[in-house]
Amino acid sequence: MSEINLELNKIAKRFGGNQAVDHVSFSVTKPQLIGMIGPNGAGKTTLTNLMSGMLKPSSGTIYLNGLRIDGRAPYHVTRAGLGRTFQITRALNRMTVMENMMVPGLAHEPGARQSDLEDRARQILSMLTIDHLTNEYSRALSGGQRKLLELGRLLMLDPSVIILDEPFAGVHPRLQETIYNYIHRVHEDGKAIIFISHNMGAVFELSQRLIVLNFGALIADGEPQQVKNDPAVIDAYLGHDEDD
């Protein structure tokens, strides 16, 4: 089981006059399934981009397993043990499914034998039920299959923390089940998973901990049932009466 210690200290990101992420702090110290929710524009994806190195924070620090990763290049963060998927799937279109799997495999283990990496890739693709598409160009895959491919690529990196941005969006129910299984299995392997979703059913079914953002600030962090009844969360989702 990989060591997990992700720590965000007062992370902030400002785009001009817009405070996209407002001094957010939280830490992940064990293999947990963490749901991250919030209304549109709450700063979920921006926070993901800050954690994965796609954006540099305006202030604050992020540590992963004792290594400071804020402002580091994405490939550096990935090699430090944090993997992510994208809200809009980013398959490498003019490369086959196997080649898509080999990119993280070769980047993560430069000295590994290609045949060993291919064997591992086949096992992962089989688990994700897309092994029959191994030699297909990824542009030929359906939206759901591309999501599965993204999830498979993450496993080639063997990260300790995985961030899934909207893993269920636009996916056929049958494939959603495969993604559910994936999340459970990866979690059992001892990895921490932070997943962003607007699918409340999935969020409450899967999460052991829930983080809620609104207007870039963290407004709740705790067990799902406790967070569900939090007045600040209810207010963020349902709004409040002007007279109150």
Added chain:
Amino acid sequence: MALFKRIQSAIDRGIGRRRLGYLLLGLVVLFFLWFPNDTSQSNYAKTVFISGFFYAILSSSWALLAGIAGQFSFGHMAFMGIGAYVAGLFARDGITFAALGIALSPESISAVGAIIIGTTAAGLVGLVIGWLLLRLRSSYLALFTIAFSELFRIAMLTEYDFTGGSNGLSLRPLLEVADVDTARQIEYYLMFGLLIACLLVMYRVTHSPIGIFLRAMREDEDAASALGVNVVRYKILVFVFTSMIVGLAGAIFYSDVGSERIIPEQLEVLQMSLIIAYACIGGMESLLGAAAGAFISRYLLEAMRQVVITLPFGLTMADGSDAFVWETGAWRFALFGLVMVLTLRYMRNGLLYPIFTWFSGRDLVMKETVAKRKHDEDHAAMLEDQDE
């Protein structure tokens, strides 16, 4: 069509497509090795071939840079020019590093030494340009490299006293063979050997992990980076690598191997456009396709300088002849442009792509994949029926 399918299935059952492809490739190489020994061929024909090899190197290395790594650069001819000009200037003037107490007189620099210096200079400029281009993508990258290319050309044109301006610069001859026929033959093999060496090195790179990273970078830089690929390193690497290849090719070609002097006209954007066109026609994502595209295009453009048209149905010209000679002039380039337009419209992967795909057996793998999927769908339908 039925005959083609029968031949195809016979090949699949027999030698196999891939092996047949290698066999044909071997025959092509043998032809090129034999060609200069054919006494019926003139030195002019060999010169056309030498030029074809040179452009094949330029085109295939551009295919690596733009088609495989996704860096759509217009600066390729400028890097070729840097290799040639630096080699020429060093061989002519020597160099003095006063601070280090190093002074190299022109006499102490051999033609090979000058070529090495020129190649290194092209690589160093490639390093700087690659670094400057880190944050530029697609059209911005193209515009930047056009500006860089023009800047270099104008500098070479304007610094008349130093570079020879529009008259060009002569490089130290690489070979000093008195007999013209023998010299042509050696030059032919030298350029052909250089082409084969460059293709082999580039093939090795594209079929290594670096090749996979370059293609990932081409598809989506952010996604590649998120998958652990050091995009900055590979972007600079591919610029340095391809710059050195064309720098080397330029320095050798203009060392009186293919041409006796480098002129700024060779660095014009139009020349660069031709390199791009050769690669597009042959296949931008294939080194061999781009090289073949360049060689065949160069050969045909040369062969079409004069076209003899024989009149049909016993018709004759006013002077009684039954044929007339058409001096094609710029029209051959117009025709070439038409081929380029049609290729981009109907066969974006290049005219040779279907041939390479067929020989590689890629279409068989795809068919197998589709068949498996069909099988899966049938299996899923059967399970659903059982559930009902």
